[in-house]
Amino acid sequence: MSSHKNISIVERRRLREKKYKKHNLANILTHWFNVAMWALLLPTGIAIISSPRLGLSPLWMQELFRNMFGGAANLIKFHYTLGFIWGFVLIFNILVGFRKYFVPFAVKRMLLDKDDIQWLMIKPIQMLGFMKDKELPPQDAYNAGQKLYMYVVILGTLGIMVSGPVMALKTLFPPILKQIAQPLHWLSVFAIVAGVIIHVYMGAIFPEEKEAFFSMFGGNVSAWYARAHHEKWYWEKVQEEMDWEEEVGRQIQESSESKKPSTHSQPSL
Amino acid sequence: MADKKRYGFVIDISRCIDCRACQVACSVENSVPLNHTRIWIHDQGVQGTFPELSRTFVPYNCMHCEHPPCIEVCVSGATYKDPNNGLVLVDQEACIGCGFCVEACPYEARYLDEKRGVVDKCNGCIQRVEIGQKPACVATCLGGSRLFGDLNDPGSDASIALKNARSVFRLDVEGKNIDTDPNIYFVNAPKSLTSLVTSDAFKQQGKAVPRAPEYTISEEGWKKVLVPAIAAGIGASFLVQATYFTKQLIEGEKEFDE
Numbered sequence: 001m002s003s004h005k006n007i008s009i010v011e012r013r014r015l016r017e018k019k020y021k022k023h024n025l026a027n028i029l030t031h032w033f034n035v036a037m038w039a040l041l042l043p044t045g046i047a048i049i050s051s052p053r054l055g056l057s058p059l060w061m062q063e064l065f066r067n068m069f070g071g072a073a074n075l076i077k078f079h080y081t082l083g084f085i086w087g088f089v090l091i092f093n094i095l096v097g098f099r100k101y102f103v104p105f106a107v108k109r110m111l112l113d114k115d116d117i118q119w120l121m122i123k124p125i126q127m128l129g130f131m132k133d134k135e136l137p138p139q140d141a142y143n144a145g146q147k148l149y150m151y152v153v154i155l156g157t158l159g160i161m162v163s164g165p166v167m168a169l170k171t172l173f174p175p176i177l178k179q180i181a182q183p184l185h186w187l188s189v190f191a192i193v194a195g196v197i198i199h200v201y202m203g204a205i206f207p208e209e210k211e212a213f214f215s216m217f218g219g220n221v222s223a224w225y226a227r228a229h230h231e232k233w234y235w236e237k238v239q240e241e242m243d244w245e246e247e248v249g250r251q252i253q254e255s256s257e258s259k260k261p262s263t264h265s266q267p268s269l
Numbered sequence: 270m271a272d273k274k275r276y277g278f279v280i281d282i283s284r285c286i287d288c289r290a291c292q293v294a295c296s297v298e299n300s301v302p303l304n305h306t307r308i309w310i311h312d313q314g315v316q317g318t319f320p321e322l323s324r325t326f327v328p329y330n331c332m333h334c335e336h337p338p339c340i341e342v343c344v345s346g347a348t349y350k351d352p353n354n355g356l357v358l359v360d361q362e363a364c365i366g367c368g369f370c371v372e373a374c375p376y377e378a379r380y381l382d383e384k385r386g387v388v389d390k391c392n393g394c395i396q397r398v399e400i401g402q403k404p405a406c407v408a409t410c411l412g413g414s415r416l417f418g419d420l421n422d423p424g425s426d427a428s429i430a431l432k433n434a435r436s437v438f439r440l441d442v443e444g445k446n447i448d449t450d451p452n453i454y455f456v457n458a459p460k461s462l463t464s465l466v467t468s469d470a471f472k473q474q475g476k477a478v479p480r481a482p483e484y485t486i487s488e489e490g491w492k493k494v495l496v497p498a499i500a501a502g503i504g505a506s507f508l509v510q511a512t513y514f515t516k517q518l519i520e521g522e523k524e525f526d527e
Contacts, residue, residue, distance in 0.1 A: 050346030054492055063344065071344045073362035170365045170386035178367040182344055183491035187499065196501040201510040208521045
């Protein structure tokens, strides 16, 4: 497979016009639901952590949110309630789409292959400004960096979902678990946040990935973007298209063959 | 007279007869579970050699410290020092019952209420004090050993007893990063009594107070390992993002070069 840099101008124009569907509606809605919940849960969560010994949240923020919600207890209740809604909806979505979306995604999109490992070895060095001329191996629908971030998000989400209820349902769990749950919850959140900084920048601001941002609204990316950034996925799509054309061609042929006897028998009636 | 109140206890050790009526009164007033108590009377044991024997009882409860180590560790902000009256209180609706503060308190003045899943402690009977009554333990003390009042007000019971005292000592804990500055003043104690730690009998019970504040492994690990690790992670991530963003701002965007 040759580099996309050798593609002719006519072909580039054609690829720009052509659209491939990258995200389906369920994923788009779940993504933005997740964004909205994080936007509410992260600041309230940071504002709750008031331990002066840890010194993790600024005093003005603690006071601002406590005053907004009317005291520490109400702030915590808001965080709990929203957290349970968040967890419930995500788990519900995964269970409902388990066979249709989750299993194919986990099997086809998440595993790291040889190209991914090579990408992970080259890309960080290129980001530091060396080996610019070395070509990156072709990537799947998600590149190796995205895949790594996916693992962080999945593990972090599990960590949050396990440790959150332990603290919220305080009569059910022994103190030792509540003690462990606190740093676990915090670690899970901020491991994800460390990735989110890059994720938001790459998704929304970085010029080369602009199509990725709009694909989170409309679901489509151009074939040119797919060819340039996710080559393996592009060829997969092309293969799907060819299979579809073949299938439709056969169906048309079959239906026209099956119609022949009926047209013959008509005049005899 | 200062603007703000500083409620505190003054305990006249020479007047305590170990009747423990205060413990009963406290438990009834505050619905303390049967297997717990919010206040204690420490028995120093018989001291000296015959015929010069003495026995001292030291009532105590939460010291309502000026700089309480329990507040330092409370993650949800449930434990706080009331700015208006100086009492250290627990907002049990905000408390998740993790017990970081139980370990941190040098006086063992806190306990975990397993049934409700929260931490409980002496609240200076704030519900009585606010309507002009004395705390239950003080009101019931027949020897007049326990006194309560605003230490900033020279006319309060506690301040007068403190002024007339023959001797005063506090169970202050001072260390590297800690100075509890407790608000229980023990007065008229025998000279032998300088700290509750001096008693061997007390140590054998495994309850030598005051002790150094303890921090649980999860709290310590959080502070010393996780915080630096995550700070490094977030810092690195932010730096990468900032570098690329700056580069983007300087170089500008080209529409057809994606």
